[in-house]
Amino acid sequence: QPQLQESGPGLVKPPETLSLTCSVSGDSISRSTYFWGWIRQPPGKGLEWIGSIYYTGSTYYNPSLESRVTISIDTSNNQFSLDLSSVTAADTAVYYCARSWVVVTARGYFDLWGRGTRVTVSS
Amino acid sequence: DIQMTQSPSSLSASIGDRVTITCQASRDIRNYLNWYQQTPGKAPKLLIYAASTLETGVPSRFSGRGSGTDFTLTISSLEPEDIATYYCQQYDRVPITFGQGTRVEIK
Numbered sequence: 001q002p003q004l005q006e007s008g009p010g011l012v013k014p015p016e017t018l019s020l021t022c023s024v025s026g027d028s029i030s031r032s033t034y035f036w037g038w039i040r041q042p043p044g045k046g047l048e049w050i051g052s053i054y055y056t057g058s059t060y061y062n063p064s065l066e067s068r069v070t071i072s073i074d075t076s077n078n079q080f081s082l083d084l085s086s087v088t089a090a091d092t093a094v095y096y097c098a099r100s101w102v103v104v105t106a107r108g109y110f111d112l113w114g115r116g117t118r119v120t121v122s123s
Numbered sequence: 124d125i126q127m128t129q130s131p132s133s134l135s136a137s138i139g140d141r142v143t144i145t146c147q148a149s150r151d152i153r154n155y156l157n158w159y160q161q162t163p164g165k166a167p168k169l170l171i172y173a174a175s176t177l178e179t180g181v182p183s184r185f186s187g188r189g190s191g192t193d194f195t196l197t198i199s200s201l202e203p204e205d206i207a208t209y210y211c212q213q214y215d216r217v218p219i220t221f222g223q224g225t226r227v228e229i230k
Contacts, residue, residue: 037219046210046221046222046223046224047159047167047210047212047221047224048221049218049219049220049221052219060217061218062217062218062219063124063218064218096166096167098166101172103155103173103214104155104214104215106217107155107214107215107217107219108172108214109157109169109172109173109212109214110157110159110167110169110212111169111172111178113166113167113168114166115165115166116166
């Protein structure tokens with residue numbers, strides 16, 4: 001049964017960099033049928049797509065965050081990562097990693113999600 | 124960005140009721156529309172993709188319709204376990220965007 005698991009610090013000080021990793025088990029991150037994405041949800045609010053990465057390393061970012069976001073992939077360890085720089089309190093959220101079937105370039109439907117990790121930005 | 128607007132923002136219904144949630148896109152997104160269900164403290168769960176295709180394992184009381192700019196999610200007979208927030212999501216254009224969510228409660 002494929003699973004995703006987020007890991008990383010639960011507390012980040014502004015204006016440091018938030019770094020999270022998503023470990024994929026039960027499936028290969030190198031399958032050409034999938035993109036791998038990050039989505040976040042501030043407390044009590046809706047879902048925001050951060051960006052996605054293909055196994056080749058091609059990345060697609062939300063323009064609203066693009067200047068601060070880097071998503072990378074490590075196919076040898078079957079994991080991908082998120083770095084979000086210069087964080088503020090507005091970046092406090094639950095961060096989810098998710099698997100997306102490729103329907104069109106970089107986009108599709110997220111059919112498998114991690115449980116999410118809560119990150120608080122506070123000094 | 125493509126704006127996704129859901130209505131209503133919340134609704135209260137009785138067990139067994141037919142429930143319909145609408146999602147409107149700010150431009151034509153063909154059928155590139157997904158629906159998710161999120162219960163408190165849990166990750167979203169895919170219900171329907173490509174506007175009308177039921178994800179494997181999702182009960183048949185859930186259905187989706189629409190294309191272009193107007194879409195609906197219908198629960199034919201509300202069950203207690205359907206209490207959740209529902210989100211639509213478009214994937215026609217980057218950035219991928221979600222609706223603001225519709226909270227479904229029991230009357």
